[in-house]
Amino acid sequence: MQIAVAVRLAPKAGDELEPDDSGTDIDREYVEMAIADFDEQALEEAVLIKEATGASVTAVALRADGAEQALRVAYARGADRVVMADAGELDPYDSRTAALAFAQAFRELAPDLVLVGVQTPYDVFGQTAPLLGAALGRPHASVVVGVTVEGDRARVVQEYAGGRLAVLGLQLPAVVGVQSASSPPRYVSMTRLRQAMTEATAEPLAVAVEPAAAAPRIVSLERPAPRAGATMLEGDAASIAEQIVSVLRERGALVS
Amino acid sequence: MGDVLVYIDPAVNTRLLAFARPLADAAGGALVALSANGDVPGADVVLEVSHPALSPYVPEAHAAVLAAAIEARRPDIVLVENTTSGYDLGASAAAAAELPFVGYCLGVTPAGNEAEAVSAIYGGQLHATVRTPLPAVFAVNSVALHEEPQAGAPAQRETLAPPPALDALQSSFVEALEPPDEGVDLSSAEMIVCVGRGIGGAENVELAEELAEALGAELAASRPVIDSGWVAKARQIGKSGATVTPRLYLGLGVSGAPEHVEGMQGSELIVAVNTDPGAAIFNIAHYGAVADLFDVADELTALLG
Numbered sequence: 123m124q125i126a127v128a129v130r131l132a133p134k135a136g137d138e139l140e141p142d143d144s145g146t147d148i149d150r151e152y153v154e155m156a157i158a159d160f161d162e163q164a165l166e167e168a169v170l171i172k173e174a175t176g177a178s179v180t181a182v183a184l185r186a187d188g189a190e191q192a193l194r195v196a197y198a199r200g201a202d203r204v205v206m207a208d209a210g211e212l213d214p215y216d217s218r219t220a221a222l223a224f225a226q227a228f229r230e231l232a233p234d235l236v237l238v239g240v241q242t243p244y245d246v247f248g249q250t251a252p253l254l255g256a257a258l259g260r261p262h263a264s265v266v267v268g269v270t271v272e273g274d275r276a277r278v279v280q281e282y283a284g285g286r287l288a289v290l291g292l293q294l295p296a297v298v299g300v301q302s303a304s305s306p307p308r309y310v311s312m313t314r315l316r317q318a319m320t321e322a323t324a325e326p327l328a329v330a331v332e333p334a335a336a337a338p339r340i341v342s343l344e345r346p347a348p349r350a351g352a353t354m355l356e357g358d359a360a361s362i363a364e365q366i367v368s369v370l371r372e373r374g375a376l377v378s
Numbered sequence: 379m380g381d382v383l384v385y386i387d388p389a390v391n392t393r394l395l396a397f398a399r400p401l402a403d404a405a406g407g408a409l410v411a412l413s414a415n416g417d418v419p420g421a422d423v424v425l426e427v428s429h430p431a432l433s434p435y436v437p438e439a440h441a442a443v444l445a446a447a448i449e450a451r452r453p454d455i456v457l458v459e460n461t462t463s464g465y466d467l468g469a470s471a472a473a474a475a476e477l478p479f480v481g482y483c484l485g486v487t488p489a490g491n492e493a494e495a496v497s498a499i500y501g502g503q504l505h506a507t508v509r510t511p512l513p514a515v516f517a518v519n520s521v522a523l524h525e526e527p528q529a530g531a532p533a534q535r536e537t538l539a540p541p542p543a544l545d546a547l548q549s550s551f552v553e554a555l556e557p558p559d560e561g562v563d564l565s566s567a568e569m570i571v572c573v574g575r576g577i578g579g580a581e582n583v584e585l586a587e588e589l590a591e592a593l594g595a596e597l598a599a600s601r602p603v604i605d606s607g608w609v610a611k612a613r614q615i616g617k618s619g620a621t622v623t624p625r626l627y628l629g630l631g632v633s634g635a636p637e638h639v640e641g642m643q644g645s646e647l648i649v650a651v652n653t654d655p656g657a658a659i660f661n662i663a664h665y666g667a668v669a670d671l672f673d674v675a676d677e678l679t680a681l682l683g
Contacts, residue, residue: 338510
């Protein structure tokens with residue numbers, strides 16, 4: 123049983139993002155890129171399945187600044203094999219072409235199960251799981267919060283509005299968009315990370331993607347305008363706390 | 379321009395039809411609803427498709443039906459809502475029909491044979507203006523859907539033949555699961571202290587609990603905090619958690635991603651504390667402070683205690 127996980131990079135949460143000079147992409151120069159949140163969850167779920175069944179886990183990234191490091195982290199987290207897919211000049215942050223590049227890599231690697239984060243914060247041209255499912259012609263499900271494998275089927279728990287849950291059975295090979303792993307991603311020690319630095323060697327894999335003829339494009343990127351009438355509270359923590367309490371009193375949210 | 383085809387998620391409301399109505403009117407096309415549930419108020423045409431595989435929901439079955447509807451009607455605009463089914467179906471239907479896809483939309487404006495959409499990306503920190511050729515598929519964020527559709531003349535009913543793929547599915551519904559009842563009801567809470575990723579770790583949650591207790595508020599959390607296992611799932615606000623309308627929502631270290639905002643934007647008073655001045659939560663807060671949440675929470679607890 124082979125599981126492949128797509129590992130993509132995203133800005134670390136909490137980093138302040140600014141448009142670059144082109145005005146159509148973010149400026150990545152001073153932004154720390156790391157494995158996208160949901161891909162961390164997908165990777166953890168893959169490792170949990172590996173621990174339960176003895177499956178092997180292959181992490182696949184698209185060549186980009188920081189991708190080597192992301193693959194080493196994936197190795198430290200429990201991937202058995204790491205693969206760097208190289209699609210030449212392809213923009214790894216264009217979600218549609220990136221999904222097609224991943225699809226080609228997965229055709230080569232032929233895993234039984236593909237796990238990928240349910241979304242990245244920038245996949246405006248399509249989320250990877252449904253695009254992979256369509257490209258590979260395999261069943262897929264997104265917003266999944268748990269995966270187990272029973273014979274030739276994946277048993278996935280899909281989450282809906284309000285936290286309702288249902289179990290679906292997907293015939294393998296299948297593609298799953300993971301929202302959260304069955305248990306939270308585990309801490310990886312520095313020792314393990316250092317070990318991965320020397321042990322993990324990314325296997326190169328060349329892929330080729332034809333650009334789409336009629337593709338949507340970003341024409342501008344802006345910070346949204348703040349809410350009209352919003353008040354920013356200034357001062358030190360004590361002063362901010364006092365202002366919050368007085369707002370609550372004015373609004374009758376506090377009785378005393 | 380032609381029709382606007384709307385996929386109605388059987389699990390949610392039909393507000394996407396109100397979003398679609400001006401697009402169809404502007405184009406002089408029909409507003410066509412694809413629904414596995416039958417009756418749909420506010421549509422011009424309801425495409426009815428009946429097959430045992432369509433209920434309960436299975437992504438593969440609904441994807442096949444949406445693809446068949448696109449094939450049959452050849453609409454200029456296809457809309458899905460960014461719910462679970464929207465994630466499953468939007469991009470895959472676009473890929474199957476070889477149409478462009480634009481996600482996380484807050485607004486869509488057609489202009490001739492193109493359309494311009496505004497999409498919330500990077501957790502709502504940035505808005506992208508996207509231009510796409512039509513026909514195209516758009517996934518609309520729930521947070522942009524405010525109005526219920528106006529019921530007009532009864533919709534014309536058309537039958538869509540079930541696509542053959544429904545009889546050869548490679549996936550199936552197994553069972554519905556009951557989420558555990560943890561005795562928390564955020565939806566009726568008057569006051570909520572909500573912690574986001576900025577809380578940093580499980581060991582810091584106690585500080586927010588103390589503040590919640592001093593306020594007489596319920597403790598809640600956003601998705602990253604829940605997924606990290608720092609706060610119980612029953613306390614999640616947002617797309618996959620509770621929708622709340624308290625008199626006070628106090629957000630500590632909450633970034634304000636659209637999936638969270640759709641669960642709390644109806645709060646009467648929104649106060650947010652975050653160290654990141656670019657956090658999207660400040661775009662919907664009534665009062666905001668760029669400050670260390672730990673310092674502010676300590677001071678607040680001391681003042682209220």
